[in-house]
Amino acid sequence: MNKPEKLPNRRLRLAADIGGTFTDVAAFDERTSRLLLGKTLSTPRHLVEGISEGAGKSGARFADASIFLHGSTVAINTMLERNGAKAALVTTAGFRDVYEIGRINRPDAYNLYFRKHDPLVPRSRRFEVNERLTAEGDVHKPLDEASVHAVCDRLIEIGVDAVGIMLLHSYRNPAHEIRVREIVRERLPQAFVSASHELSQEYREFERCSTVLANAYVGPRVRDYIQEIDGHLKQADFDGSFLLVQSTGGLYESAQAQQQCIRMLESGPAAGVVGTQALCHAMGLGEAIAFDMGGTTAKAGVIYDGQALTTSLALVGGYERALPVQMAMIDIFEVGTGGGSIAWLDEGGALHVGPRSAGAEPGPACYGRGGQQPTVTDANLILGRLGADRFLGGEMKLDVAAARQAIQDKIAGPLDLTVIEAAAGILRIAATTMSLAVKTVTTERGLDAASFPLVAYGGAGPLHAVAIAREIGMERVIVPRAPGHFCAFGMLHSDLRYDYVRTWPARLAQLNFADLERIYGELITEGEEALARSGASNAKMKVVRAVDMRYVGQEHAVTIELPEKVLRKQDRAAIKQLFDAEHLLRYGTNAPTEAAELVSLRATISGVMRKPKMEKIARGTAKPPxxxxxxxxxxxxxxxxxxxxxxxxxxxxxxxxxxxxxxxxxxxxxxxxxxxxxxxxxxxxxxxxxxxxxxxxxxx
Incomplete structure (x- = not known):
């Protein structure tokens, strides 16, 4: 990797990752295989400004780029901060409360202070229309369009910004949802309108309802954000493809991202896991834990058997009060601990770190931008782990006195500790909290975190990696080159990706392979058409088939990949063995003699793009120069x-x-x-x- 320099008249692949504190830019010159890097503070009021500044520092120009790749936390932050659109739900008569009832999870049965999930849309903005489909997708009760218009009258009256539509069994037959969507868009032309079948074609009405409402809730903000970047790119004479990173780590075009906004829920963190996967391939590693610590949060994902582990359901907000999002994504667990996380004392005098963050404005106290709360970065500075005159290569001077004063006033003084003791306590609590993220993504899949190497990146990841490894009992930590730009670097290793799923229950013993191939063929055709629309003509298509399976009588399923040779041989026994093995890995038990059934079919269609090669560096001796x-x-x-x-x-x-x-x-x-x-x-x-x-x- 080279230091930033101006490279006029070159064709680049440009990637930008916006975090809560910093914006990172990586540019790959496809002609020379050179990688250019830039980093700047994020600009929360106008995020696109941070992208421009970062690109300028890397020496890259938008006009020289053939592809611009982008990942952002705007969708997940909008959900977590609860500052999204004024949204409404339109659903089948009798089902307006499914969204609030949910699964009635109560993990702590004896907790008198337990609180269930808080809906993004209150009951007063949830409306019903008269229609009904059967579980097979047949019309049981025709759509009453007059009831749809009556709902639209109320939506106009209360002035909603977004509408989510979820009709019963629309994953089987979307006809009613499509017609309702047409009417709502006609009556509310300024509103963001989302229908559940566009996002998920799986059963489970609560999860589908939560997903479409999450999309509607974040939709207007994400759409405006993408349009702002698109406009900026055009002003900068960019005439290439603008692609965004999905939560799967794959890419999709900006037009699709403006409608299916929720697919970029974990776009930035997912790119880091993709980068870790590329690193593992180069190093010959089959397994690793990807650990990303930035200014606001810390995230962990898993590479197992050479592949990033994925999930079909994310719980936003934690298990106890979660809002589910039902779609494919890399399995990432996130905690509110980053370099800018604020250390604070509760009423009983106990020390906490996060989840509140000082962000980029005003930032940690040591940034000298008006921040007065002690943060993890301030603690690192006080303990000597950061150099006050070397932060960001010396571009940004850190204020040691301000950091010391913040820790003294808020933590050390009230607890009768020295500033050094208080700073060490802040980092120890932070390390313990972050180790939980690493443990969660492994132990819930039956994996032993201590047996994995930890790949640490993000601006703050390498500062804390060995402390986290000690907390867990891990033996090896790997810090890649330019860890502060690693998520942007990971985007350069992403491929176009389209995930399709269709609920199709069938007993394995009576499985009709002809029907199976027909449905897979339909899903693959959708992916081929999407790939053709992307404009990436040099991408090579790759197809992966998978299936959700469970033992007969179970409620929840696990996903297994179906090798092409197994389908070609119509080998039911091999499918069962794959399922038994995955069930054993996930839950520590299986039942090889029990009957199994298929629940949903999945197809992933990727457009494989050219990747930057991992550059080798000059060889030296054991003694550093x-x-x-x-x-x-x-x-x-x-x-x-x-x-x-x-x-x-x-x-x-x-x-x-x-x-x-x-x-x-x-x-x-x-x-x-x-x-x-x-x-x-x-x-x-x-x-x-x-x-x-x-x-x-x-x-x-």
Whole structure:
């Protein structure tokens, strides 16, 4: 990877990832295979400005790009912050309360303070129309269009911005939903209108209702946001393809993204997992945990058997009060702990970190932008893990006095601690919280987190990776090159992707393979047409078939991939074995002698695009070159049997000057433009052929 420089008259693939604190840009020159990087503070009031500034710092121009790839947290943040559109629901008569009743989950049966999920749309804005389909999709009661017009009269009267339509069994037959959508769009031309069959063709009415209302809730904001970027690109003489990252890690075109907004719920984090998958392929690793820590949140995903693990249902807001979103996405667990997460004391004096964040404005106290609350970044600065004059390559000076004052006033003083003790406590709580994200994405699938290497990225990830690894008992941490830009880099490894699903219950023993192939053929045809519309003529099509299965009598299913040779041989026994193995992995038990059934069929159609190659760096000796030394700094690593929290003299290295084969014994700090890697005492680091920092976790 090269330092930013102007490259006129070159065709680029440009990627931008907007986080809560920073905006990252990566540009890949397809002619020279060079990778250019830029990073700037996010601009919450006009997010597109951060993209322009980041592109400028990378030395790339929109006019030189053939493709612009983008990921953003705008959809998930709108849901979590509850500041979306004034939305309404239109549903089948008698079913307006399905959305609020939900699944009646009560994981903590004896918690007197338990609160169920809060609907995005109140009951006063949920309306019914007269119609009814059977579970087979036949018309039981014709659509009463007069009732639809009556509902539209009320929607106009109360002034809604968005409408979600979910009619019973529309996944089987969308005819009624299509007609209702036509009427609503005609009567409310300014409103954002979304129908459930456009997003999900699976059964489960509550999940489908929650999904379409989530799409309507975030729709106007996401649509306006994408249109703003589109307009900016045109002003910048960009005439290529504008593609957005979906929660699957795949890409889809901006026109589709403006209607199916909820598909980019986890777009930025998903790109990081895609980047981790590419890194694993280059390093010959079959498994890894992807850990992304930015300014606002920390996220974790899993690479298993060379592939990113996915799910067909996400719970936004946690299990207890979750709102489900029913669509394919990379399985990512997120916690509200990032570099900008605020440390605070509750009424009982207990210390907490997050989920509130200082964001980019005003940011942590040490940013000197008016922030007065202590954050994780302030704690890292106080403990010496960040250099005040080296943040962002020296572009941004950090205010040590402001960080010290914030921690003293808000944490250390009230708890009668020293500032150092308070800062160490902040980081310890943060590490414990983030380790839960890593454990959640593994243990719920029957995987042992301690047996995986941890790939740490994001601007703050390398600062905390070894502490998290110790918390879990992991043995190895890998910090990729340019970790602060890794999600943007991951976008350059994404492919166009279209996921289709159709509920189709059938007993495995009586499975009709001709019908199975017919339905898969219909799904694949939809994907081929979508791929043709994308305009990516050089993308190579790839098809993956999968099926949701369960034992007869079960409620929930697991997804397994169906190899083409199994379908070609019509091998029921092989399908059953695949299902039994996946069930054993997920739940620790299976029933090979029990009958199984199919629930839903899935087809993923990808347009495989050219990827940047992992560049190798120059070979060196075991001893780092003298040019890599940046002196020493006193760093506090926390309480230990030997140090009792005392600061240790720590050597600081410039990452850009390190060579392949260099070895470093902890304690050490490895500094680069957008991140710092912390190596604890007793840890050992080696630089591999691609420039990755491979850290073996020592045991004190």
């Amino acid at each position: 003298a040019a890599a030394l940046r002196g020493t700094r006193a760093v506090t690593f926390g309480p230990s049997a030997s140090g009792h929290g005392a600061a240790k003299k720590t050597t600081v290295y410039a990452r850009d000057a390190l060579k392949s084969g260099n070895r470093i014994a902890g304690p050490a700090l490895i500094e680069e433009h957008a991140s710092t890697t912390v190596v604890f005492p007793s840890d050992k680091l080696e630089v591999d052929q691609f420039g990755n920092l491979v850290i073996e976790i020592g045991r004190a």
